[in-house]
Amino acid sequence: MAMDRRKFFKVAAAGCGTACALASPTFAADSARRIGADGYGMLQDSVRCIGCKACQSACKQINKLPPDSSLEGDYYDSPRDLSDSTYTLIKMHQGESGEATFVKKQCMHCIDPACQSACLVGALVKQENGAVEWDGNKCMGCRYCMVACPYNVPQFQWKEAIPAISKCTLCADTRLNKELPTGCTTSCPAGAISFGKRDDLLKVARERIAASPELYLDHIYGEKEIGGTNVIYLTKKKVAFATLGLPDLGFKAPPRLTESIQHGVFKYFIPPVAIYAALGGIMAFTNRKNKAEEKGGPDE
Amino acid sequence: MSKAAPLHQKFWTPNAWLLVFFMASAAVFAYFRFVYGFGSVTNLNPSYPMGIWIAFDVACGVALAAGGFTTCLVVEIFGRHKYHSLLRPALLTAFIGYMLVAMAVMFDLGRWYYIWHTLIYWNGNSVLFEVAWCVMLYLNVLAIENLPNVIEQYKGKVNLPGPLSAFNKTSEGFLSRSEKILRRVGVFFVIAGVVLSFGHQSSLGTMMLIAPNKLHELWMTAWSPLLFLLSAMSVGLPMVIFEGTLASYFFGRKSELPLLADLARIIPLFLGTFLLLRFADLIYRGALTEALAGGRQGNAFLVEMALFVVPFVLLFVRKVRENGTGLFLCALSIIGGVVAYRFNVFLIGMDMGGGWNYFPSVGEFAITFGFLAFGVFLYKLAVNYLPILEDH
Numbered sequence: 172m173a174m175d176r177r178k179f180f181k182v183a184a185a186g187c188g189t190a191c192a193l194a195s196p197t198f199a200a201d202s203a204r205r206i207g208a209d210g211y212g213m214l215q216d217s218v219r220c221i222g223c224k225a226c227q228s229a230c231k232q233i234n235k236l237p238p239d240s241s242l243e244g245d246y247y248d249s250p251r252d253l254s255d256s257t258y259t260l261i262k263m264h265q266g267e268s269g270e271a272t273f274v275k276k277q278c279m280h281c282i283d284p285a286c287q288s289a290c291l292v293g294a295l296v297k298q299e300n301g302a303v304e305w306d307g308n309k310c311m312g313c314r315y316c317m318v319a320c321p322y323n324v325p326q327f328q329w330k331e332a333i334p335a336i337s338k339c340t341l342c343a344d345t346r347l348n349k350e351l352p353t354g355c356t357t358s359c360p361a362g363a364i365s366f367g368k369r370d371d372l373l374k375v376a377r378e379r380i381a382a383s384p385e386l387y388l389d390h391i392y393g394e395k396e397i398g399g400t401n402v403i404y405l406t407k408k409k410v411a412f413a414t415l416g417l418p419d420l421g422f423k424a425p426p427r428l429t430e431s432i433q434h435g436v437f438k439y440f441i442p443p444v445a446i447y448a449a450l451g452g453i454m455a456f457t458n459r460k461n462k463a464e465e466k467g468g469p470d471e
Numbered sequence: 472m473s474k475a476a477p478l479h480q481k482f483w484t485p486n487a488w489l490l491v492f493f494m495a496s497a498a499v500f501a502y503f504r505f506v507y508g509f510g511s512v513t514n515l516n517p518s519y520p521m522g523i524w525i526a527f528d529v530a531c532g533v534a535l536a537a538g539g540f541t542t543c544l545v546v547e548i549f550g551r552h553k554y555h556s557l558l559r560p561a562l563l564t565a566f567i568g569y570m571l572v573a574m575a576v577m578f579d580l581g582r583w584y585y586i587w588h589t590l591i592y593w594n595g596n597s598v599l600f601e602v603a604w605c606v607m608l609y610l611n612v613l614a615i616e617n618l619p620n621v622i623e624q625y626k627g628k629v630n631l632p633g634p635l636s637a638f639n640k641t642s643e644g645f646l647s648r649s650e651k652i653l654r655r656v657g658v659f660f661v662i663a664g665v666v667l668s669f670g671h672q673s674s675l676g677t678m679m680l681i682a683p684n685k686l687h688e689l690w691m692t693a694w695s696p697l698l699f700l701l702s703a704m705s706v707g708l709p710m711v712i713f714e715g716t717l718a719s720y721f722f723g724r725k726s727e728l729p730l731l732a733d734l735a736r737i738i739p740l741f742l743g744t745f746l747l748l749r750f751a752d753l754i755y756r757g758a759l760t761e762a763l764a765g766g767r768q769g770n771a772f773l774v775e776m777a778l779f780v781v782p783f784v785l786l787f788v789r790k791v792r793e794n795g796t797g798l799f800l801c802a803l804s805i806i807g808g809v810v811a812y813r814f815n816v817f818l819i820g821m822d823m824g825g826g827w828n829y830f831p832s833v834g835e836f837a838i839t840f841g842f843l844a845f846g847v848f849l850y851k852l853a854v855n856y857l858p859i860l861e862d863h
Binding site: 251252253254285287288289290291292293294309310311312313314315317318319320321323326327328329330331332333334418420425426428429430432433434436437443446447450451453454457458460461 | 505506507508509510511513515516517518520521544547548549550552579580581582583585586588589592593594595596597598599600601603658661662663665666669670673674677678679680681682683684685693696821823824825826
């Protein structure tokens with residue numbers, strides 16, 4: 172039996188060198204995900220938005236959500252944030268001049284979503300139609316998606332014994348499947364929300380900026396931010412996106428970092444196997460050394 | 472070499488009842504958590520969806536159970552067999568620790584009854600997927616590594632009560648068979664345990680990198696996985712010292728001080744590598760100025776570093792190492808440093824936005840303490856009835 176073990180270690184040690192040599196080009200960059208980039212999305216125009224909140228009501232109706240309120244702070248901003256019963260929300264920003272600018276908050280339906288990368292059971296998946304969908308038949312409720320989302324969009328039902336993750340669905344299963352635009356788009360009286368294919372929306376956005384450069388900031392938020400989002404934004408010339416709760420997060424999608432580390436460490440399973448072999452080699456070596464010392468030692 | 476033996480002391484001491492009290496109070500809060508939802512017990516909120524159950528019970532739990540694989544590494548792989556008597560208690564506490572981690576995860580999962588989905592729905596891109604699988608596999612490896620203790624205790628002595636005695640022969644056969652198999656393949660699991668530990672200890676460090684805009688730059692580094700692994704290895708032996716000292720004290724046994732003091736010489740190797748990489752990374756990224764910028768994160772960083780650096784320096788002093796209290800406090804400080812590090816990455820260093828704050832509720836603390844008490848209870852049970860501790 173001792174022979175078997177020794178043989179095993181010899182093989183393991185030999186394999187170790189080969190594996191190490193193969194494991195070196197591990198950090199090959201994974202190409203970014205593009206599924207759903209040509210799917211549907213929305214263009215939110217803060218120049219046009221009048222802050223009537225009709226979109227909020229429409230969203231509640233379609234998704235059968237109960238009313239939601241938090242009366243602390245500014246009355247207009249009630250509820251103050253997204254919750255398990257509020258998938259979309261109009262937030263008001265008041266500049267120094269006192270002029271109000273409104274911005275609509277909901278899931279950005281990222282092209283390379285952090286929540287999708289984070290979810291260990293794959294319950295959040297970017298669809299061809301552009302929507303990031305949550306699958307309640309898979310989700311374990313670990314809430315890692317909530318940590319991962321740069322915009323804190325996914326919400327958890329804190330008051331339920333069996334809670335769900337809730338967020339804007341892009342009306343994928345209520346309206347998109349009937350070839351209807353999202354509920355919030357239809358309800359908007361100011362034409363501030365446009366629905367369509369992402370590529371077309373980008374064209375519309377560029378046209379609006381070109382037509383009234385005195386009104387619009389020459390920047391489409393979500394065109395490139397964090398790898399691109401299917402919900403894109405326009406803002407007033409003097410109101411920065413960051414003040415509207417759309418921070419500068421860079422153009423790289425968050426999963427690119429974690430996934431390159433993860434896939435680097437597990438490339439073809441070579442690194443773990445190499446470590447295994449190396450440890451086996453060390454163990455065989457020290458065992459043999461210890462045995463030799465015992466034989467030569469005064470104790471035995 | 473002396474042999475390990477069960478303690479066979481009186482089990483239901485006042486201390487045992489104290490542990491039961493903590494477990495019972497946790498059970499009360501657990502009832503509300505499972506029947507009325509998280510809102511009835513926790514202070515978790517949309518911006519802080521993960522709280523102390525993840526930061527302490529899981530992140531610190533896994534790190535502090537590193538005593539198992541570091542002792543394995545030192546004793547079995549690097550062949551330092553003079554520390555052999557420390558291996559069984561270290562593997563036992565690691566097994567108990569990981570079992571508690573698995574239970575804590577069940578408490579923290581909103582849809583806990585779907586925990587088995589990890590087995591069938593795979594997302595290889597997810598860091599948490601790697602953590603879940605490694606923890607799951609390692610828990611099994613630890614169970615196997617602890618099996619010899621059970622075999623040694625009951626082999627040839629199986630005597631089941633009443634009608635169960637019909638199974639005596641089968642159990643006996645199972646034990647001797649497992650012993651034979653284990654003798655042949657045990658070495659396979661020893662190495663597997665270390666490799667699996669490397670995997671998930673480091674992946675826990677990758678977890679919060681998915682939110683680069685939330686994690687403070689003192690901790691936001693691509694080297695985080697390696698730093699997590701090195702800090703886990705640094706805390707492995709201090710945990711062995713911590714537990715060994717407490718076990719001698721509470722079970723009224725002879726102190727293992729000479730052996731532990733000798734073992735402590737290895738700690739600065741791990742801790743030094745960790746600190747070197749930690750500071751090199753901070754300086755290279757130019758983030759070190761943030762440390763002195765004050766504020767919640769800056770101060771939390773200073774506390775974390777002090778807890779690491781002070782024992783690192785003191786452990787070089789022979790007088791400190793060979794003094795029971797000095798050694799214990801050094802170990803405690805490193806443990807505190809790793810706990811601070813995990814809290815800083817999972818909670819304190821995370822600026823989640825949205826105007827929310829988080830501090831654990833009484834219920835969250837009660838359940839965490841309940842888990843700790845359960846762990847100590849299981850340890851007490853195991854050393855009392857299984858051959859874990861050796862007499863010197």
